Amino acid sequence: MNLQIALLLGQDGLTNGSIYALLALALVLVFAVTRVIFIPQGEFVAYGALTLASLQLGNRPGTLWLLLGASALVAIIEVGTALRIGRPRRIPRLLGVYLVAPAALAALVWWLAPLKLPLPVQILLTLALVVPLGPMLYRLAFQPLAEASVLVLLIVSVAVHFALSGLGLLFFGAEGSRTPAFSDQSLDLGVVNLSGQNLWVVSASVVLIFGLALFFGRTLYGKALRATAINRVGARLVGISTTLAGKLSFSLAALIGAFSGVLVAPITTIYYDSGFLIGLKGFVGAIIGGLASYPVAAAGAILVGFLESYSSFWASAFKEVIVFTLIIPVLVWRSLKTRHIEEDEE
Numbered sequence: 001m002n003l004q005i006a007l008l009l010g011q012d013g014l015t016n017g018s019i020y021a022l023l024a025l026a027l028v029l030v031f032a033v034t035r036v037i038f039i040p041q042g043e044f045v046a047y048g049a050l051t052l053a054s055l056q057l058g059n060r061p062g063t064l065w066l067l068l069g070a071s072a073l074v075a076i077i078e079v080g081t082a083l084r085i086g087r088p089r090r091i092p093r094l095l096g097v098y099l100v101a102p103a104a105l106a107a108l109v110w111w112l113a114p115l116k117l118p119l120p121v122q123i124l125l126t127l128a129l130v131v132p133l134g135p136m137l138y139r140l141a142f143q144p145l146a147e148a149s150v151l152v153l154l155i156v157s158v159a160v161h162f163a164l165s166g167l168g169l170l171f172f173g174a175e176g177s178r179t180p181a182f183s184d185q186s187l188d189l190g191v192v193n194l195s196g197q198n199l200w201v202v203s204a205s206v207v208l209i210f211g212l213a214l215f216f217g218r219t220l221y222g223k224a225l226r227a228t229a230i231n232r233v234g235a236r237l238v239g240i241s242t243t244l245a246g247k248l249s250f251s252l253a254a255l256i257g258a259f260s261g262v263l264v265a266p267i268t269t270i271y272y273d274s275g276f277l278i279g280l281k282g283f284v285g286a287i288i289g290g291l292a293s294y295p296v297a298a299a300g301a302i303l304v305g306f307l308e309s310y311s312s313f314w315a316s317a318f319k320e321v322i323v324f325t326l327i328i329p330v331l332v333w334r335s336l337k338t339r340h341i342e343e344d345e346e
Contacts, residue, residue: 009309015198015267016281017305018205022260023282024289024301025212026253031291032229033249035150036142039157042279043164044257046272047130049265050168051258053177055122060113062171063129064106070136071102077139102132119182127258134254135247142250143243161276168272176269201263208259209298212252221248277320281308284327290334300330 023041030038047063054061075098082090109125117125141160145152183196216222228235228245236242257279261270264278285301304323311319 005313009313010306011194011198013306013309014302015201015305016308017302018202019260019264019278020282020285020301020304021298022205022208022256023279024285024297025209025294026256027279027283027286028289028291028294028297029225029229030249030253031286033225034138034142034146034153034246036153037150037157037283037291038250038253039154039161039279040137040164041253041257041282042275042277043161043168044130044134044254044275045261045264045278046168046270046275047133047164048126048258048261049179049270049274050172050177050261050272051129052122052126052262052265053179053270054172055113055117055125056179058114058116060110061126061129062168063133064109066167066171067102067129067132068106070133070140071098074136074139075099105129105132123262126262127255130258130261131251131254134250134252137254138246138250143246146242146246165273165276172272174272176271176274177265178269179265181266197266201267204259204263208256225249281305281323284324287327288330 023045026041027038030036030041051061051063075095078094078098079091082088082094105128109129112121112125137160141156142153145156181195181197182200185196214222216226224235224240225245225248227238227240228242232242235245257275260278261275264270268274281304282301284304285299286297288300288303289295289297291297304326307326308319308323311322315322
C-alpha cells in the first residue's frame with residue numbers, strides 16, 4: 001500500500017459510495033412514508049442499466065413489455081374499484097392514465113429503439129420506461145396492505161424482489177451487459193488519474209441529492225411527503241392523501257434506482273440479479289441512518305463504499321463479509337440506545 005494505491009482505492013470508494021448513498025436515500029424515503037423496507041430497490045438499478053444497454057444495442061428492451069403488463073393489471077384493478085364504489089365517470093381518465101399513456105410510450109420506444117439515438121435521449125427513454133413501474137408496483141403489491149404491520153410489508157417486499165428478479169431473467173436473459181462510458185476524458189491530478197465516468201457518477205449523485213433536498217424543502221409535494229413521514233394520521237387530518245404520498249415515494253425511489261443503474265452501467269457489468277447486492281449495500285447505509293436520517297444514511301453509504309474499496313485490497317475474498325458485518329455493531333448500538341415501542345402504540 002502506497003499513496004497512489006490509497007488514492008485510487010479512495011476514488012473507487014467515493015464512486016461506489018455515491019451510488020450507495022442514492023439508494024440509501026431512496027430506502028429511507030420509502031420506509032419513512034410507507035413503512036416498507038423496499039428490498040426490490042436494487043432491481044430498479046438492474047432494470048435501468050439493462051434497459052439502457054438494450055437501447056444502445058438497438059434492441060427493444062424487455063421493460064417495455066413489463067410496463068405494458070403492469071399498466072394493464074393496474075388499469076383492471078382501478079376500473080374495478082371505480083365500479084365498486086359507484087364512480088364510473090372516473091373510468092375514462094383511469095384508462096387514459098393506465099392504458100393509453102403507457103401504450104403510447106411503448107409504441108414510441110418500439111419505433112425509436114432500433115435507431116442510433118444520442119445518449120441523452122436513450123437515458124430519457126430508459127427513465128420513461130422504468131420509473132412508472134415504481135407507482136404501479138406500489139398499487140399492485142403495497143397499497144392494498146398499507147395498514148398492515150411492518151413484518152407483513154417486509155415479507156411482501158421480499159416476494160416482490162424475487163418476482164422482479166425472475167422477470168429480469170425472463171426479459172433480459174442471464175447474460176450481463178455493460179454500456180460505454182459517458183466520457184473518455186480524464187483528469188490528471190499528478191499521483192492519481194480521475195476517469196471521466198467516475199466524475200460523472202459523483203457529480204450527478206451530488207446534483208441529484210441537492211435536487212431532492214430542494215424538492216423536500218421548497219415544493220408542496222415534498223413538504224407533503226415530509227408531513228406523511230412524520231405523522232401519517234396527522235397528514236390525513238390536514239387533507240394529505242397517504243396513497244398519493246406512497247405512489248410519489250415509490251416514483252422517486254424508482255427514479256433514483258433507474259438513474260443509479262444508468263450511472264453504474266459503464267463501471268461494472270450488470271446482470272439481471274446484480275441489483276440485489278448493490279441495493280443491500282445501500283440498505284446498510286440506510287440502517288446506519290436508522291431508516292430515518294437522510295444525511296446520516298448518505299454518510300453511512302459513503303463509508304460503506306470506502307470500506308468495500310479498501311477491503312478489496314487487504315482481503316478481497318472477504319470484502320462482502322466485512323461490508324455487511326458493519327451492520328452488526330450499528331444494530332447493537334441502536335438497540336441499546338433506542339427505547340422499544342410496540343407498533344400498536346404509535
